Amino acid sequence: MENLSAGVVMPGCGPLPILRNVSFRVLPGETLGLVGESGSGKSTLALTMMGYLSEGLVKLGGDVHFGGHSMFEAGTGTLQALRGGEICLIPQNAGQSLTPTMTIGQQIDEALMLHTDLSPRERKRQVVELLEQVRMPEPAVIARRHPHALSGGQQQRCAVAMALAGRPRVLLLDEPTTGLDVTTQVHILELLRELAKSRQVAMVFVSHDLGAVARVSDRIAVLYSGELVEIGPSTRILKSPEHPYTRGLLASIPRMDGARVPEVLPGYPPPLAGPRERCAFAPRCSAAKDPCTAGRPALDVRGERYRVRCHFRRDELDDPGSLVRPSTRPRNGVPASSLLEVRNVAITYSRKSLLSRFTGKEDRARVLTVDDVSFTVHRGETIGVVGESGSGKSTILRAIVGLQPPCRGDIRMEGSRPLDDRVDTRPLACKKEIQLVFQNPDSSLNPRKTVAEIISAPLELYFGMERGPARERAAQLLQSVRLTEHYLDRTPGQLSGGEKQRVGIARAFAAEPKLALCDEVTSALDVSVQAAVLDLLSNLQREMGVAYLFVSHDLATVRSVADRVLVLYQGRICETGPVESVFAPPFHPYTGALMRAILEPDPDRRPRVEIKDTVESAPPRQGCPFQRRCPHKPGKICDREAPPAQELANGHRIYCHLSPAILHS
Amino acid sequence: MRVATQTGPVNAGAASAGPGRFRRVKPVMRTILSRPSGMAGAVLVTFHLLLVIIAPVIAPYDVTQQDADRILEAPSMAHWMGTDSLGRDVLSRTMLGGQVSILITLAASLIAAVWGGAVGVSLGLVGGRIDEVCMRLVDAFLAIPGLLFLLLIVSFAGGGVFALIPTLSFFNGISVVRIGRGAAQSVAARDFITAARVRGHHSRFIIFREMLPNLQDILLVEWAMRWSWMMLAFSSLSFLGFGASPPTPDWGLMISDSREFLTVAPWAGFWPALFLSTLIIGINLFADALGKALYVDRENRAPG
Structure with missing residues (x-):
């Protein structure tokens, strides 16, 4: 040995x-x-x-x-x-470590050439074999593709295949699945486990x-x-x-x-050196x-x-x-008055074709990124929006703030006031009510401004504050996000990721909004920092009574903060309702698959993968959006007809052709 | 980690300087001067700029004073750099020879950076058809050999300061447009711009308070590069007889005048050529070091 x-x-x-x-x-x-x-x-x-x-x-x-x-x-x-x-290292972002100008086959072939003495023909066969081993569909086709034509999960697999080419005895993996969707993650991890066992490879998984x-x-x-x-x-x-x-x-x-x-x-953590x-x-x-x-x-x-x-x-x-402390989140029994209403919204990024502009008819070739999405946000509540990347989560947020006008449907504030499609034509008071907290704090704070200037911007804009009072208020706001006023004169570059995100939150709350849109606010942060930010958000909600639209791909995070949840697939709602109901059976097949793929640090729970991690670039023309990946597809009806909404208890709704009884099992 | 330890003191300096418009000047200058090439560039540029100011006072002779008895005289105690074909003192003329070109190109490069930057940033923000059309125009202009086009225009419009400054700044501004547009596009895609838009700030606020601070580094370096390019272009024009007009002392003109006598009196051409090239090399070195120093400064503000 x-x-x-x-x-x-x-x-x-x-x-x-x-x-x-x-x-x-x-x-x-x-x-x-x-x-x-x-x-x-x-x-x-x-x-x-x-x-x-x-x-x-x-x-x-x-x-x-x-x-x-x-x-x-x-x-x-x-x-x-x-x-x-x-001994092989697979880096964090495999997409960037693959050469963009060479096909996948060429790159694996290069590795084989260096580490084995196979003939070109044997190598060619070996390339296909390796791709097969990392469970690529149609390995021969993939071998001829360039990295950019593959999804993130596929790129990661190619990197694994390349590493395997040299028949390594040790594999070092540096954050190999970070940034991938849950289902993809589970697929890759499963693959690595099997390879380690079958090839007797020693693995270090960072x-x-x-x-x-x-x-x-x-x-x-x-x-x-x-x-x-x-x-x-x-x-x-x-x-x-x-x-x-x-x-x-x-x-x-x-x-x-x-x-x-x-x-x-x-x-x-303390500084490393010293x-x-x-x-x-x-x-x-x-x-x-x-x-x-x-x-x-x-x-x-x-x-x-x-x-x-x-x-x-x-x-x-x-x-x-x-x-372990029990959940202290108060769940409001009586629904408060509605704050934001999204009705049958459809959004597309493609332009209308010339012909349809003349005829005024709906363009059938147009791909709707988001279709027929309706939901209501009540005062002071948190709505979680979950789905894989490309499910249209962020697009909906963009429509609400007026960056991406919907092509159908409407968005209303407080029941009656319709919001203009475009942010530039909305009145200032309206913009003040809805604030955004961004996913990436590195990009959402201007690196050239001090924290005081950053937080003062909304104060000066909405409340006409002078520089002095704005600075004082900024210091107060910093305190409410648990930062001291020493931070006022620092630039974002001098802050850690968690601190930056807090400044971003303080800036959003400076406007005293009624609704805060949180776009994957914790996904760029370390777990311990993530917990602190979530805790902060729920405290702020309790103090200020703000409502959140909380978008995340992480089901567990949504589970811990949301009152009600929307599960999106390809821009269509699959399931909606109170968290307790949505995250318990009966499930929509998609929610169920997501739930079972969740990775939790619990040795007794093994995530199961039921759906392929293929990325669909566009939803199907008709029928159920999930038809191609559904593990329980009952029949042709899914290809033809859009699934009906099935009402269950507590406003829990599942869009599926299968009956709740079947979905329950 | 090595970088982090280096940045320690610089960072502390930046933090203690507190907020203020010029808080970056000191650390940036320190970084420039800490490199040999940056130091050389700074020294050369400072030397030439100082000369522009004090040359009229310290020049030993009147630059236009001709002396028929002392034509093409070799360097001596009376004329340290010798005399030219009209018996004028080469030292005095060389000292003052940069005055016209430096002032004109400084002005023209500033104008170029401002208009090019403004148009470029606006195009980057507006996007769409207008941007598309303007950028094709820019491409077309950039495809024409610059000096040839300059010559064409100057030969029609005649030389002189008032024709030269607009022409030079127009052509150089075009490449600034390109740079400014690219930079503006990349900044405009960042989330903090989206944040400002969604909050409902005026475009004036977004451009001047959010974007410009992130563009100024790029535009500053670009301005320095344009200045050096213009010095070369202006001197070439003078050499060809379209720039400064005699009897104004000007390096390009002096080199041109000395051309016929290069074998007998090399000093008349050597000194202005040396001064011109040291200035251009100096600007280039300085611009290069400036770019690096600004980058280092940005990185220092982003430890870890």
């Missing part, structure tokens, strides 16, 4: 260590999940395992052993043969997503601020973690059972006691292949049960 071990590695910046005494070993056929928040040194560690140090880093001590080789002492020739051959890690790993290592804090069998870590950080991390993940609100892990005389987690640890600040704990062996870096044992810490 081949033995791989990564020894003590300490690269650092001059005398400042980035990674401290990280050591573990991975056996063939075994998968180690490496978890940590952004900035914990995950990616540096992954690169170090390849024997590569990023610019400016030096090795302070330790070594990486692979087979009989030391990755840091091996010659360039040996390293070149090892990298890409025996991710911040505990759900994904739980799915593939035999063992899990938790990295915090450049050091391992806990490493052991995944079942044990997921079920009864010992280290307070791991416990906090697990508690901050929203769960589908809805029994708990994600717990907020207070504070931020001297360290105490437990790195102590400042954020709720169980911190004197010894924690006095000395740095050692990685304690606690059972077979299980080590924890904490001064205390599990039973010496607080009862972990206290971390």
